[in-house]
């Protein structure tokens with residue numbers, strides 16, 4: 001399978017300039033790093049004592065040789081005019097300067113890379129959030145909330161670190177290795193060729209260790225997702241858990257997931273941690289071989305000399321950290337690939353509920369909504385079968401039926417929260433799948449059973465569907481929804497933050513804000529899922545009054561739980577196991593003596 005990280009690479013393109021600059025700084029840093037070690041040779045030679053002219057011993061004609069010869073000549077001039085210790089000070093100051101520039105450029109390379117690092121997560125986070133808003137409801141039915149959150153947080157961090165590792169691995173580390181190798185070859189090619197022969201063996205060992213890491217890492221990430229979902233559920237349902245003394249049920253379920261995550265994380269971490277010691281050990285083995293092999297060369301020839309040999313070892317040592325980093329990088333990349341797969345699964349999920357290119361933008365609802373032989377299922381099995389229904393403009397249609405009979409599923413089809421399996425739903429004679437989706441939804445207002453409020457101000461919650469509404473429009477909507485008085489009594493009035501899901505408000509207050517929201521949007525079609533939770537009489541009266549006002553001059557589709565509220569509906573549709581079994585007015589259905597009249601009798605007692 002192709003590495004999923006490949007699809008993330010294009011995100012780096014936006015930062016070409018910065019990456020290039022960072023590469024330039026890295027190159028300079030590497031150059032100074034090599035120079036700083038090269039400068040150690042004269043230090044050592046001064047300490048060991050110089051035999052003859054240092055500059056004359058350099059025979060080569062390359063630019064590198066010329067610079068070196070000139071530098072040695074400067075030392076010799078100082079040796080002739082001053083003491084050895086002053087010549088030493090001269091060299092040491094050069095060493096210090098080289099180290100300073102090495103580190104300065106290293107920091108600058110990281111400095112320009114910071115916005116690249118954070119920018120990748122930034123872009124992906126933005127796209128993921130937009131995608132989450134776009135994806136259809138069906139996408140969420142199959143997934144855990146915590147798992148999605150962990151993909152946006154933890155997995156993004158893994159991708160970020162993998163990509164940065166990649167940048168270092170592709171540019172900086174190889175450059176360091178190549179630079180050091182070039183110097184090593186220049187210093188002693190025989191010894192260096194011997195070192196090069198060992199490299200394929202080293203990379204084989206490293207890739208073997210990394211092989212299972214990606215699989216284990218995927219498991220760990222999805223376990224972390226379950227963990228987050230669990231915590232989310234615990235906090236949401238805390239009241240019930242406490243009331244039922246069921247804390248231990250949740251705790252032991254949590255411990256099971258936590259244990260599994262702990263064990264997988266241990267395995268991942270152990271594999272990951274194996275990278276560094278393995279490569280260090282391999283480095284040490286090669287180093288030992290170099291010392292053994294090279295030591296004999298030094299003994300055999302007096303050309304190479306002890307100072308050069310020590311410098312050779314230092315140059316060689318320079319290669320170990322980047323080689324270690326490369327081996328570590330291969331693990332990081334595997335972890336990153338596992339995370340990229342999880343993130344791409346969201347980004348690449350297709351959304352079947354979209355408008356076709358030639359979709360019609362509608363601005364008004366004139367005639368009726370019709371269901372023609374509509375069948376629907378969330379999966380293979382059908383939940384709704386052969387639905388035939390006409391909802392004329394300006395009418396009130398009530399859906400009744402036992403719990404699970406399919407009422408909510410039916411109304412969810414009108415704003416295309418789900419698409420039907422067969423048949424057709426039309427609005428003014430036009431298949432709703434050919435209508436531009438936003439314009440279709442803009443005709444509808446929805447008040448759900450459990451009002452959905454966001455952790456924002458009362459004002460912004462009301463203005464959700466009409467963000468450009470004026471203050472007076474918002475206040476008027478609140479007045480019509482019987483919400484104005486209680487809002488004014490809140491600590492900060494319309495600017496009060498309502499808490500997570502509106503937790504700082506009572507059930508009735510939440511409902512009235514949701515109604516005010518629908519009133520402000522002023523849609524021609526209203527879908528109302530009547531609240532089942534009982535409110536106290538006064539609150540109930542205020543909510544009911546608000547609903548009656550909301551329904552005025554609109555086409556309303558109500559899912560009714562309390563039959564007393566829908567007696568005056570133009571049409572009552574009785575559903576049973578996914579089918580429409582009776583339709584008519586209250587009086588007609590009572591006379592018919594079917595399910596509706598039985599339900600009425602049940603509610604009277």
Ligand SMILES: Nc1ncnc2c1ncn2[C@@H]1O[C@H](COP(=O)(O)OP(=O)(O)OP(=O)(O)O)[C@@H](O)[C@H]1O
Pocket residue numbers: 141378379383401402403404405406407408409410
């Ligand atoms: N997201 C979903 N995924 C799969 N099945 C679902 C989903 N939502 C509902 N169902 C199933 O569809 C059937 C109809 O559910 P629906 O919510 O439409 O009934 P309802 O009449 O509105 O019930 P209630 O009055 O209790 O709200 C039920 O059997 C339910 O299990």
